Amino acid sequence: MGKSNKFDHFCLRLVICLCLVSCILYLGNTSVAQGAEISKIEAKRDRGFDYLDVYTTGNVSGNGLLLENELQINFPNAKISPKIEILTKKSKRIKNISTKQVGSTARITVTLKKNIDYEIVNVFGRNKAVVEISDRLDYTERIMAAWEKANLKRSGQKLEPYKYAPIASGKDKSLKGKIIVIDPGHGGKDPGAFSYSGMAEKHFTLATAKKIAHHLKTAGATVYLTRTSDRTCRLQDIVAFANKVGADMFISIHYNYGYNRKFAGTETYYYTPRSRKLALAIHQRLKNELKRKDRGLRRAMFYTIHHARMPAVLIEPVYISNKKEEKLAGSQNFQEKIAISVTRGVKSYF
Numbered sequence: 393m394g395k396s397n398k399f400d401h402f403c404l405r406l407v408i409c410l411c412l413v414s415c416i417l418y419l420g421n422t423s424v425a426q427g428a429e430i431s432k433i434e435a436k437r438d439r440g441f442d443y444l445d446v447y448t449t450g451n452v453s454g455n456g457l458l459l460e461n462e463l464q465i466n467f468p469n470a471k472i473s474p475k476i477e478i479l480t481k482k483s484k485r486i487k488n489i490s491t492k493q494v495g496s497t498a499r500i501t502v503t504l505k506k507n508i509d510y511e512i513v514n515v516f517g518r519n520k521a522v523v524e525i526s527d528r529l530d531y532t533e534r535i536m537a538a539w540e541k542a543n544l545k546r547s548g549q550k551l552e553p554y555k556y557a558p559i560a561s562g563k564d565k566s567l568k569g570k571i572i573v574i575d576p577g578h579g580g581k582d583p584g585a586f587s588y589s590g591m592a593e594k595h596f597t598l599a600t601a602k603k604i605a606h607h608l609k610t611a612g613a614t615v616y617l618t619r620t621s622d623r624t625c626r627l628q629d630i631v632a633f634a635n636k637v638g639a640d641m642f643i644s645i646h647y648n649y650g651y652n653r654k655f656a657g658t659e660t661y662y663y664t665p666r667s668r669k670l671a672l673a674i675h676q677r678l679k680n681e682l683k684r685k686d687r688g689l690r691r692a693m694f695y696t697i698h699h700a701r702m703p704a705v706l707i708e709p710v711y712i713s714n715k716k717e718e719k720l721a722g723s724q725n726f727q728e729k730i731a732i733s734v735t736r737g738v739k740s741y742f
C-alpha cells in the first residue's frame with residue numbers, strides 16, 4: 393500500500409513537471425510566432441529627406457548600424473513577411489532596399505549611393521517604424537587630413553612609450569600574450585580640437601587611453617601607451633613604434649569635432665581590409681553601450697591606421713564640440729564605459 397502510494401506521488405509529480413515544461417515550451421513558441429511581421433516598406437521623399445516607412449503587424453523596435461556603403465536596420469524578435477511589399481522611389485541616396493531574416497531578427501538593408509546620416513523612430517502603438525535618411529554633414533576627414541599634414545611636418549619630442557605589464561594574477565586571461573599599442577591622439581604642442589568650453593582634445597584622449605590600457609592589461613594583454621604625459625608625438629614615430637614591437641593591434645584614441653555644434657555621435661575608422669573586423673567589433677560595442685547617435689563604421693586613409701602593419705583602428709567616441717557630449721567625454725564614468733566597450737570589442741576579435 394505504502395509503496396504504491398509513493399509511486400502514485402511520483403507519477404503525479406512527473407505529470408505536473410511534464411505539464412509545466414510543455415507549457416513553457418508552448419509559451420516560448422507562441423511568443424516567437426506572435427513576434428511582429430514586417431509587411432511593407434515604403435520609400436518616400438519629403439523636403440529633401442528620404443524616408444522609409446516600415447509597416448508591421450505589431451510593435452517593433454528597430455536599431456540601425458551604418459556601415460561603409462549600407463545602412464542595416466535590425467528588428468529583433470520580428471519576421472520578414474513572406475508577402476512583403478517593397479515600394480521604392482528614385483533617390484540620390486538610396487541604391488537598393490532588401491530584406492533578410494537573420495535568426496530571430498528581421499533585417500532591412502539599404503545600400504547607399506553616398507554618405508548619409510539617419511534616424512529611426514519607432515512609432516509604438518501604430519505598428520510602424522520610420523527611418524529618416526539625410527545627407528551626411530561633417531568635416532572629420534578634412535579636419536584630420538589638415539591636422540595630419542601639419543603634424544607630419546612638425547618636429548616632435550622623442551617618443552617615450554610606456555609599458556603596462558599584464559596582470560597575471562587576474563581570472564581573466566583572454567588577452568594573454570597579446571601586445572596592444574594604444575595611441576592617445578595629439579599631445580604637447582598639438583592640442584587637437586577644442587571642446588565646446590575650450591578644453592583641448594589631447595587631455596580627453598590621454599585620460600581615456602589610460603582607462604583602456606587598464607582594462608586590457610587586466611585581461612592579460614601587454615599594453616603600450618605611446619605617451620602618458622603631455623608630449624608632442626610625431627605620427628611617423630608612433631607607427632614605427634607599433635611596427636617595431638610587433639603589436640597584435642593598434643588603437644588610436646580621438647574625440648570628434650564639428651563646426652556645427654549639433655553634430656554628435658560615434659564614429660569608428662579603419663583603413664586596411666584586415667582591420668575591418670576589429671573596427672566593426674569595437675564600433676558595434678561603442679554604438680550599443682554608449683547609446684549615442686551611430687555615425688558609422690568608416691574607411692579613411694588616416695596616417696597611423698594606414699601605415700600600421702597590424703589591424704589598426706581609430707575611434708571617435710563622441711563630439712567634444714557638442715555641449716552635451718563634451719560633458720560625457722570629460723566624465724570618468726563615460727570614459728570608463730568607453731574603455732569597457734573597447735576591451736569587449738578587442739576580446740571578441742581574438
Ligand SMILES: [Zn+2]
Binds near residue numbers: 577578584646
Ligand atoms: Zn583628434
